[in-house]
Amino acid sequence: MSEHGSPDDLKSLGERLDKARRDRMGAAPGDGKRQGALEGSALGLGFRVGLELVVAVVFGLGVGWAIDRWLGTKPWAMVVFLMLGIAAGMLSVYKAMTGMGSAIGYGGLDRPATDEDETKED
Amino acid sequence: MAEEHVSPLHQFVIKPIVPLHVGHLDLSYTNSALFMTVTVVLVTLFIVLSTSGAGLVPTRWQSTAELVYEFVANMVRDNVGSQGRKYFPFIFSLFMFILFGNLIGMVPYTFTFTSHIVVTFAMALFIFVAVTAIAIARHGFHFFSYFAPKGVPWVMLLLLVPIEIVSYLIRPCTLAIRLFANMMAGHTMLIIFAGFVTALGILGVLPLVFNMGFILLEFLVAVLQAYVYTILTCIYLHDAIHLH
Numbered sequence: 001m002s003e004h005g006s007p008d009d010l011k012s013l014g015e016r017l018d019k020a021r022r023d024r025m026g027a028a029p030g031d032g033k034r035q036g037a038l039e040g041s042a043l044g045l046g047f048r049v050g051l052e053l054v055v056a057v058v059f060g061l062g063v064g065w066a067i068d069r070w071l072g073t074k075p076w077a078m079v080v081f082l083m084l085g086i087a088a089g090m091l092s093v094y095k096a097m098t099g100m101g102s103a104i105g106y107g108g109l110d111r112p113a114t115d116e117d118e119t120k121e122d
Numbered sequence: 123m124a125e126e127h128v129s130p131l132h133q134f135v136i137k138p139i140v141p142l143h144v145g146h147l148d149l150s151y152t153n154s155a156l157f158m159t160v161t162v163v164l165v166t167l168f169i170v171l172s173t174s175g176a177g178l179v180p181t182r183w184q185s186t187a188e189l190v191y192e193f194v195a196n197m198v199r200d201n202v203g204s205q206g207r208k209y210f211p212f213i214f215s216l217f218m219f220i221l222f223g224n225l226i227g228m229v230p231y232t233f234t235f236t237s238h239i240v241v242t243f244a245m246a247l248f249i250f251v252a253v254t255a256i257a258i259a260r261h262g263f264h265f266f267s268y269f270a271p272k273g274v275p276w277v278m279l280l281l282l283v284p285i286e287i288v289s290y291l292i293r294p295c296t297l298a299i300r301l302f303a304n305m306m307a308g309h310t311m312l313i314i315f316a317g318f319v320t321a322l323g324i325l326g327v328l329p330l331v332f333n334m335g336f337i338l339l340e341f342l343v344a345v346l347q348a349y350v351y352t353i354l355t356c357i358y359l360h361d362a363i364h365l366h
Contacts, residue, residue: 051303052296059292081288087281088289 049096053089060085130313154235161222201356205363217352224344237305243298249355250294257362304347308340
């Protein structure tokens, strides 16, 4: 029954416009320091983490094998890089599970929460 | 049933259409390249035609284009931040290329170029190099100090730095393998179950029903994997811009 262009409509339109303008001009949600884990189902997270674990191990094995072939140090580079690969795979699983994302380093771990963080994370 | 045996992987064979050899390089124009061209042409047509004569009240096509644009723009804003705006054209092109590539691959008798690791890895490698270059350009050689956690005894650094470097280097590999494996596995499954339909006679209805459901799932995977590839690119870009 409400007629077209009643003051209420205009008011809510104004609010929506303001919100849209704020969203566009203000700080973007991605400006914060830490990025949470990729959103999605637990199943998706599981697949992601599983893939990273496997790829890291295979990558370590492959790099080690290539270095062995190149330098003739069979089998030492393969052993070392396989272990590095396993460790890296576990590290990326750990990072994914603790919500540190895929960032380099341990910045999310050793840094105590500062004021800057709190203002940015709200 | 009497048909010759065709491997389920036969659909992924690269066939040259216009053979071209330069020295030892095989630069033939292949079916893969053909469908990449088709994808690029279709994306361009979609965007150009739907936004030509753009009106304040959008037509159906225009609002579809605006929907995709807004979707990617929000993805960049939410995951890269406001400084990521200048990378938006690249992210948008990447998303459209993969999305259309995946969806065109769902049409029978087409070729899914995203099911080749060469294609996905080339894109992932480009992203990896670009993101690393952006990080170094923005943070200088300070970037490398992030591989070494602070306050750790130097003996541990000998162990931690290589692990950190390896976990950084596997990024393009996981990015490439995720897309390629999803597309290849899905398309292979479809062919295998389609083979059961003819082989089982009257019972072939069962795999047929399964395949009908699976095709829907494949459409979901096609869109989802384009999304995942793009959002991971955004997250890597975010990490490069805001180093922890």
